[in-house]
Amino acid sequence: MAVEQKAPNRYHHGDLRRALLAAVDEIVRELGVEGLSLRECARRAGVSHGAPAHHFRDKRGMLTEYATDGFEKLLGSIAFEFDKIGLDDTMGRLKAVGKGYVNFALSHQAQFKVMFRSELLDNDNERLLDRGRQVFEALTKSLAAHWAATNQGWRKENLAQISLAWSAVHGFAVLAVEADLLRMGSEGLLNPDPDAVLDQLMLIAEPPGQ
């Protein structure tokens, strides 16, 4: 999605909304969220600095759209992994959630970071909330399906296991994306293969005492 400039002679842009979101992505990749400004977005779209206000109320509104778009891509990434796995392979599907999540984070690092900067977003936005919920449900439903398939029933640890799985997948993605953060802790020690880490994580979904 490239930033489409407005033709200089024309008054209307044509697809300013798209162009602005493309500009957001471009800038956030180049400079991070701190480097993002409404005016620069407008500039890249070849439009005056007041124009964006008609499509997104303000900066927060614009970032909220950008984040929501990210969640939809994230859902797509999980769906992509699902498609490779048979419905009966509940363990495989469980791992697919983690894979889709981590893959998205790694391939859209800048956007991923924005998605979880709740101070920057309108957290009451319906679409944003909905997409977030869907991601969470992909995880919980896959876990539940696996437990059902392995006849484990519902045990009291399950709630904590859901939290742990959610924490680990998100935490891994965050750490992978924050390269400087890894630098701090590890200096090369911690340069893990996502697959191996996910395999370890899967163990918590197994019945105890195996």
Next chain:
Amino acid sequence: MAVEQKAPNRYHHGDLRRALLAAVDEIVRELGVEGLSLRECARRAGVSHGAPAHHFRDKRGMLTEYATDGFEKLLGSIAFEFDKIGLDDTMGRLKAVGKGYVNFALSHQAQFKVMFRSELLDNDNERLLDRGRQVFEALTKSLAAHWAATNQGWRKENLAQISLAWSAVHGFAVLAVEADLLRMGSEGLLNPDPDAVLDQLMLIAEPPGQ
């Protein structure tokens, strides 16, 4: 640490550095990092807007100090948990790291968020790097001690396990601090007891097939 105003008649503040860091904390709690400005810090310390530059080179420098201070408190929190556990209880010490980490995140949410916003910080700062390293080492050393004590030796999964533990603890803290984020996924479902989640996490440190 309260923000100490400069006495209006005096020319020197006396302890401006401390006062500014206190102001940072105050503002970040109230408004988040986005709401932070050098000028507002100066105002709260009763000092002109140019004054902070002499103590921290610029905004990034100020935030770096604030973050470093946070890492030191985090180390303190882990040490506090360690003190309650005997040296021979390697499992207890392992859990203590997670507890100290999560406790700090929960009791200093605003500061915790800043600490991991690497785009805002001077990531080459020696003290910052050092304190970060120390936190990571608290985890890895405790894991290594536990493995040594349980005669497991070094297995090839250990690296992935370290990553997983680090991811899970950090991820859990992040999710706990980002309340709005939890709202998205859970709406009450995911309001976990840190202790229960840590217990689940501890299982990965055990030898396989138990």
Next chain:
DNA sequence: AGTAGGTCTTGGCGATGTAAAGAACCGCAC
């Protein structure tokens, strides 16, 4: 006492987000 150096003030610069008012354009009713 005098001076060097650190602390703080002041004023100014360019940039930002938001608001309000006006210009250009589109589509629809007539």
Next chain:
DNA sequence: GTGCGGTTCTTTACATCGCCAAGACCTACT
């Protein structure tokens, strides 16, 4: 087609911000 309402975009203005440079003030040391 013509006129008109609503939308998209421009323009101007304002308060605030980070940073810089010049100067005033104070402390400490010789």
